[in-house]
Amino acid sequence: MSARVGAILMAVLLALYFVLAGWRAVQFIGTGEPVAIAIGVALIVLPVIGAWALWREIAFGARAQALTTRLEAEGRLDLGLPTLPSGKPQRQAATERFDEFRAEAEREPDSWQAWLRLGLVYDAAGDRRRAREAVRKAIELSRR
Structure with a gap:
């Protein structure tokens, strides 16, 4: 569902x-x-x-x-993570590349795109709480 x-x-x-x-x-x-x-x-x-x-x-x-x-x-949705047959990103790959996305958000703290990408990687890594926080930050930044 x-x-x-x-x-x-x-x-x-x-x-x-x-x-x-x-x-x-x-x-x-x-x-x-x-x-x-x-x-x-x-x-x-x-x-x-x-x-x-x-x-x-x-x-x-x-x-x-x-x-x-x-x-x-904008062509920035692809996170470059390998996927499972279902199309979901592999959790291990997301965890391994997490630092790259966090660094991107730290370099561009006012970029909703960077925060949304970070939220998507958090979600792919299985950390739903932090994913929601990052996406909320992206929503807030997109309104400015």
Whole structure:
């Protein structure tokens, strides 16, 4: 399942949850009991927090995809890493060449392209947390 299909599925499920939880929240609040009212309010607040988190992830993915498309149009998307039959870069090769991409980002600290490439190598090396940080930095720099 692609990330886009997964995100759409999550959004649909969240919408369904909103409807069902909202209906139940109204029932709880309608009882007039303090504990039931608290549960009803929680049934309204928690899905809103979930929707906010989902929106942030979808927005991040869309911005990252837009930058990747721009990088590809500039001819700088190819990281020069050997790939597996699936097309994914080999993790070991990404780890071995990681220092080159980090040095590029350090040489060009205001280049969104360098930070995006670093994020892609982090991802290929299996370090998702740092990959997201680098891509966030690239998104921030691209807005300047």
